Amino acid sequence: MLSKNTLKFIKSLQQKKFRREEKAFFVEGSKNVTELLQSDFEVTHLLFTEKFAREYHQLIPSSGVNLVxxxxxxxxxxxxxxSNDSALAVAKIKENISFELKSNEWAIALDDIRDPGNLGSIIRIADWYGIKKLLISNESADIYNPKVLHASMGSFTRVITYYTDLEGFFSKGNYPIYGAFLEGENIYNVNFGQGGIILMGNESNGISQEVSRFVSQKISIPKFGHAESLNVAIATSVICDNMRRQAHIQSKIKGQNG
Amino acid sequence: MLSKNTLKFIKSLQQKKFRREEKAFFVEGSKNVTELLQSDFEVTHLLFTEKFAREYHQLIPSSGVNLVxxxxxxxxxxxxxxSNDSALAVAKIKENISFELKSNEWAIALDDIRDPGNLGSIIRIADWYGIKKLLISNESADIYNPKVLHASMGSFTRVITYYTDLEGFFSKGNYPIYGAFLEGENIYNVNFGQGGIILMGNESNGISQEVSRFVSQKISIPKFGHAESLNVAIATSVICDNMRRQAHIQSKIKGQNG
Structure with a gap:
């Protein structure tokens, strides 16, 4: 049976303030819980139904976790x-580790993404396109927000997020930064290099002025109709797809010629 | 002042049943209301704040609309x-018109898209990519649902939606149908023709068996990482982008050679 204290503790983790204090977060539903149990996150509590135990008994830890x-x-x-007939798990928040990017590696940077659903979607997109690192401005939504985790569909276990002051961070590094604007170069013609940072801006205001001065190339998704803009998660997926597509086609041509 | 009857009427339109009975729907917020006022929808009521009147006075109809x-x-x-400090407008639902597709035209078909946010996003994506026609299975979300209209960001005024039984519809026509599956041909290699239908399936189950037998080509978005799948609106945008990109590149090559 679920104790009052455990219930109170878990409910408190809906708030960022308590997540920071407790250095803990929770996820719900079979998709996120099973992904969490198979990741390197330190799970402290697992609440599960009989149904979940039947389906996923091999994933339930035999020790070190508070099982209820x-x-x-x-x-x-x-x-x-x-509605949740499967499970809920509590795990420890990972500390911000230092961000490093190899010259042939890609990261996504997010300048003030406020909507938890957008942040979660972008984590899932990054995971699909094999982008393992996310730089996130401090004002953005918190990745341990339940709505972010839910929208990430388990991908939060595979993408490393690094919260920082983007302006300060960019001023110290020297990365190729591809920033999404409404009036940049058509992504169909952009020469994406071997690696770098894809920078996406706030839902209403785009990339801030302070951050935009570090952009090496302004890029845009071509429009064929009349919508004023695309949602930021949609735009991220289209840009990642074009970047990966270019590398894919180039390696194919290389293979044919070599 | 807002009368009790008008208030009751508008609130009833949150439910599909009453929208069908009254053949009416409403939209909220300046983006959707201003787009609606500039479209060919028949607006019957406009509720607006003083602020909205100041900003958009030239859009407020002088007659034929119940202004409050x-x-x-x-x-x-x-x-x-x-929170809404701008406006709300009621308009007449458009009747299903008959669906026709020219040989060089594209449409998107949706097989059982249940989430209103996804449907609204897809309408916005279609509008961005210049796709003016949407075929929607009868079980899908209702486009006049307030959440769908909100997520469409005004694009519902420019995209024609046609609700139908997809199986029956496809059995009568002879369109090239590109269906999104997890195991289809890589969209980077697909030869998109001059026109046809891009078919997207249900959020959990994909394209149903009954409908999938009409698919001329199964297509897939290549995966570079580990996410199990992409959200259906995200997948729609990536597919539309690849289709438009191919036509764009082909017309450029043609231009160079001619």
């Missing part, structure tokens, strides 16, 4: 999902 | 937005 079998109702009272 | 100046509080009580 619960009813669906208890699970829903602890988390944020309207 | 309201407070922000009244606006919020009538609609679904937590």
């Amino acid at each position: 079998e619960v009813s669906q109702k208890e699970l829903e009272s602890a988390g944020t999902f309207q | 100046e309201v407070s922000q509080k009244e606006l919020e009580s009538a609609g679904t937005f937590q």
Whole structure:
């Protein structure tokens, strides 16, 4: 049975303030919980239904984790999902590690992405396109927000996020930075190099002036119709796809010629 | 001042049942309301704040529309937005017109898209990529759902939606249908023709078996990392981008050779 203290503790983790204090967060639903259990995150609590235990018994740790079998109702009272018949897990937040980028590696930088759903989607997109590092401005949404984790569909376990002051960070490094603007070079013609940073801006205001002066190349997605703009997660996916596509085609041509 | 009857009427339009009965829907916020006022939809009611009137006075119709100046509080009580200091408008639903596709034209077909946010995003993406027609299975979300309209960011005024039974529809026509699957041909290698239908499936189950037998070409977005899948709106944008990109590059080559 779920104790009042554990319930209170988990509910407190819906707030960033308590997540920071406790250095802990939780995820819900079978997709995120099973991904978490298979990752290198340190899991401290696992609340699960009989159904979850039947389906995923091989994933349930035998020691070191506070295991509680619960009813669906208890699970829903602890988390944020309207309906959850599988599990909820609490894990330790990873400390910000130092950010490094090899010359042939890609990262995505986010300048003030406020919407948790957008941040979670971008984490999932980064994971799909094999981009393992995310630089996130301090004003952006918190990746341990339950809505971010939910939208990431487990990809938060595979993408390293690094919160920083982008202006200060860019002023010290020397990375090729491809910044998304409404009036940049058409991504169909952009020569993406071997590696660098794809920079995306705020939902309403785009990339801030302070950060935009570090952009090496302004890039744009060509428009064929009349919508004023694309959502930032959509734009991120299209840019990542064009970058990966170019490298894919180039390596194919190289293969044919060599 | 907002009458009790008008308030009750607008609130009822949050439900599909009443939207069908009244053949009416509403949109909220300056983006959607200003787009609606500039479209060929028949607007019946416009609720607006003093602020909206100051900014957009040239868009406020001089006749034929029930005009009510309201407070922000009244606006919020009538609609679904937590915060709305601009406007809300009611318009007539357009009747399903008959669907036709020229041989050099593209449409998107949606097989059971349940999430209103996804449907709204896809409408916005279609509008960006100049795709004016959407075929939607009857089980999908309703485009006049306030969440769909909100996510479409005004693009619902420029994209024609046609609800139908996809199986019946496809069995009668003879269109090239490019269906998105997890195991289809890499979109980087697909030869998109001059026109046809891009078919996207349900959020959890993909394209249904009944509909998939009409697919002329199964297509897939290549994966470079480890996410299990992409969200359906994200996948739609990447596919549309690849289709438009190919036509763009081909017309450039043609231009050079001619």
